[in-house]
Amino acid sequence: MCGTxxxxxxxxxxxxxxxxxxxxxxxxxxxxxxxxxxFCSHCGAKVERTELEDATKxxxxxxxxSLEAVTVGSTRLSECPKCEGIWMDNALFNEICAxxxxxxxxxxxxxxxxQHEVGSLDLKxxxxxxxxCSALMNRVNFAHCSGVIVxxxxxxxxxxxxxxxxxxxxxxxxxGLDRARAMEIEELKRQQQQLKSAQTxxxxxxxxxxxxxxxxxxxxxxxxxxxxxxxxxxxxxxxxRR
Numbered sequence: 001m002c003g004t005x006x007x008x009x010x011x012x013x014x015x016x017x018x019x020x021x022x023x024x025x026x027x028x029x030x031x032x033x034x035x036x037x038x039f040c041s042h043c044g045a046k047v048e049r050t051e052l053e054d055a056t057k058x059x060x061x062x063x064x065x066s067l068e069a070v071t072v073g074s075t076r077l078s079e080c081p082k083c084e085g086i087w088m089d090n091a092l093f094n095e096i097c098a099x100x101x102x103x104x105x106x107x108x109x110x111x112x113x114x115q116h117e118v119g120s121l122d123l124k125x126x127x128x129x130x131x132x133c134s135a136l137m138n139r140v141n142f143a144h145c146s147g148v149i150v151x152x153x154x155x156x157x158x159x160x161x162x163x164x165x166x167x168x169x170x171x172x173x174x175x176g177l178d179r180a181r182a183m184e185i186e187e188l189k190r191q192q193q194q195l196k197s198a199q200t201x202x203x204x205x206x207x208x209x210x211x212x213x214x215x216x217x218x219x220x221x222x223x224x225x226x227x228x229x230x231x232x233x234x235x236x237x238x239x240x241r242r
Contacts, residue, residue, distance in 0.1 A: 023084070024084065024166075025040075027075065028040065028073070029042050029166050029169045029170065030072060030169055031043065042166065052068075052069040056068070058132055060082070060085055067079060068081050083161070083162060086159070088158055100169050100172045101173075127151075130159075132156040133153065137151040137152055137153045138152050138153075138154070139151060144180055145180050146168065148167050
């Protein structure tokens with residue numbers, strides 16, 4: 001559009017004239033694709049994106065701009081024209097997760113995302129308002145182990161920053177939800193084992209304190225107190241035999 005060099009290879013817009021260089025256009029993985037491409041560079045699916053004229057009432061929690069309605073394949077999304085963030089209601093996101101998990105079971109893929117795809121957890125926590133109700137959203141590590149931190153409004157939907165939705169789809173297709181379920185089951189087993197061990201330890205404790213038998217005042221039921229009580233019992237037995 002203007003000939004100005006972009007700042008980086010993964011830039012999605014021109015810093016000089018504001019022209020968009022890449023958009024979410026893959027109906028399969030929701031990856032960002034450079035303008036003019038016919039196939040997704042991430043998964044190879046055919047590009048299918050339609051920008052709608054329908055106005056949305058929601059605003060971007062970061063930029064405060066009105067979200068634009070777009071259709072990627074058969075999925076309707078609300079997208080920020082500036083930061084490329086995506087807003088999606090709960091029902092649609094659950095449907096996407098379910099549909100993207102089915103191919104992973106057929107293909108048998110069970111690999112974790114590359115480290116540069118996982119990213120690092122931002123130690124500086126920021127809470128943003130829900131585009132629908134303006135209440136502050138919760139920050140959630142998707143599936144507790146994906147490394148993709150999304151903003152969630154329990155009642156309305158999920159906000160994805162640029163390229164986060166594609167990373168979640170890749171996580172699901174690589175067997176991430178199965179691993180998350182396995183980790184959850186292992187954690188439940190560990191908690192059950194801890195509870196069982198605590199119950200066993202409690203059942204093995206003596207019914208009465210030894211120091212109550214010998215009348216030793218102020219003795220605590222620790223190792224020192226038990227040792228002193230045992231010594232007093234031994235002395236009493238020795239004197240009784242005499």
